[in-house]
Amino acid sequence: MDTQNEKLTIQQVAELTGLSVHTLRYYERIGLIHAIDRAQNTHRRYSMDDVGWIDFLNKLRAAGMSIQQMQAYSELQRQGxxxxxxxxxxxxxxxxxxxxxxxxxxxxxxxxxxxxxxxxxxxxxxxxxxxxx
Amino acid sequence: MDTQNEKLTIQQVAELTGLSVHTLRYYERIGLIHAIDRAQNTHRRYSMDDVGWIDFLNKLRAAGMSIQQMQAYSELQRQGxxxxxxxxxxxxxxxxxxxxxxxxxxxxxxxxxxxxxxxxxxxxxxxxxxxxx
DNA sequence: TCTTGACTTAGAGTGCGCTCTAAGTTGTAA
DNA sequence: TTACAACTTAGAGCGCACTCTAAGTCAAGA
CATH class of the missing domain: 1.20.5 (Single alpha-helices involved in coiled-coils or other helix-helix interfaces)
Incomplete structure (x- = not known):
């Protein structure tokens, strides 16, 4: 079984991370999450890495980081x-x-x-x- | 000196409590603070008891109590x-x-x-x- | 074929907790 | 007496972080 490459629907990620599907799309739109891969039917397919990142975002939020700061952090992360x-x-x-x-x-x-x-x-x-x- | 009966202006209470004058009036309007005594010119005059109560409200807020819950608490307090x-x-x-x-x-x-x-x-x-x- | 349900988008709406505005009154100091 | 600062009210506005709506696409099952 290639669990590494298993891809998750937005619904599954919502359940795993505790965020709503609305919030997941919102986070992607404002740049907290990179543009998620799509299936042929345009539906999002999340990797476990994506879930890991979203979990980390949740920790930052819970520690009191604002959305604005998280946007800045995410941008830095993308720069390597x-x-x-x-x-x-x-x-x-x-x-x-x-x-x-x-x-x-x-x-x-x-x-x-x-x-x-x-x-x-x-x-x-x-x-x-x-x-x- | 009768420090017990000294009365404070809204500005002084703002400085003492860390709330803005806007917020003090707002808290009174929504019932977190009882109707404050007035001077002859209709200006509010706060007692040290009032300041104590406002400090306590601040602690409830900082501990995570919502405004709604604080309204309920204040109402109970008024009932004795x-x-x-x-x-x-x-x-x-x-x-x-x-x-x-x-x-x-x-x-x-x-x-x-x-x-x-x-x-x-x-x-x-x-x-x-x-x-x- | 038809229905169901999970997904998509752009954009509007919501609830919270303030925060500010406009228009007016009052008291003091120059 | 006139300027100014501090106060008053009712009500509008704001920033945050979502949350929902409307209209549409698509795939699977009855």
């Missing part, structure tokens, strides 16, 4: 290894942003945690008072 | 302590979501980390080859 230093810079910047974001989130969660504890205290007190009265 | 259990539930749900989000982000960052290391290896290799040739 010459742009590796630039791409590394982008990834490093993204990492810093994401880490800052996580630190802030952690702080906020701490405060929300306190709030939950405090409120549960108040609720417990209210129940005790009811028992007394 | 009877709604404490419901609010605690909302906060607990938010905490779970935020923690899941952080876990995912951590995973993605790990992969981005690997990618950076790998690319830096490729770049270093390329430089070595150049020295040889």
């Amino acid at each position: 290894d010459v742009t590796l230093p630039e791409r590394v810079e982008m990834l490093k910047t993204l990492r810093l942003q994401a880490e800052a974001c996580m630190d802030e989130l952690r702080e906020n969660l701490k405060i929300i945690h306190y709030k939950i504890d405090y409120y549960e205290g108040v609720i417990a007190e209210g129940e005790n008072l009811q028992e007394v009265s | 302590d009877v709604t404490l259990p419901e609010r605690v539930e909302m906060l607990k749900t938010l905490r779970l979501q935020a923690e899941a989000c952080m876990d995912e982000l951590r995973e993605n960052l790990k992969i981005i980390h690997y990618k950076i290391d790998y690319y830096e290896g490729v770049i270093a290799e390329g430089e070595n080859l150049q020295e040889v040739s």
Whole structure:
């Protein structure tokens, strides 16, 4: 079995990547994905490499990269290894942003945690008072 | 000095909370903030309690709560302590979501980390080859 | 042959969370 | 008194990231 060359329909890729078929076409249109190969009937046929790239795009998104930045990254990627230093810079910047974001989130969660504890205290007190009265 | 009763202008509250004056009025309009006290000239005058509430709203936002959910939360808050259990539930749900989000982000960052290391290896290799040739 | 369903395109529409505009009022300082 | 800055309102506009629509093509199965 030549699994390397098996080609996937847009529907299958949507299921594999969690993106909708609409979004897959949208990503291709705006240049996040290169022009996908076509079957004779003009239908898209994705390779596993394509799926790998889309998975990576998903990670960039989830890490907080904007569509615009992803367009820039994809363009660099298409230009080959010459742009590796630039791409590394982008990834490093993204990492810093994401880490800052996580630190802030952690702080906020701490405060929300306190709030939950405090409120549960108040609720417990209210129940005790009811028992007394 | 009666700092408790000092009242702040919308501009001052914008600076204190990091929200724009537009956003402060917007939040009030959609019910995230109760109707703020007015000076004789109809200008808003915020109390420090108001600022505290707005800071808390900011934390909810930063933790990923939507405006809609914040509207619901604010409405419950206005109804008083009877709604404490419901609010605690909302906060607990938010905490779970935020923690899941952080876990995912951590995973993605790990992969981005690997990618950076790998690319830096490729770049270093390329430089070595150049020295040889 | 006919229907069904998966695909295609260009382009319009949506929901979110602001963000800005226009027109008007008020208070202070030159 | 006149300029200016800070505020007010209702409502329009915007950027992002999709998401959907309409109209059409094509291949397989009843």
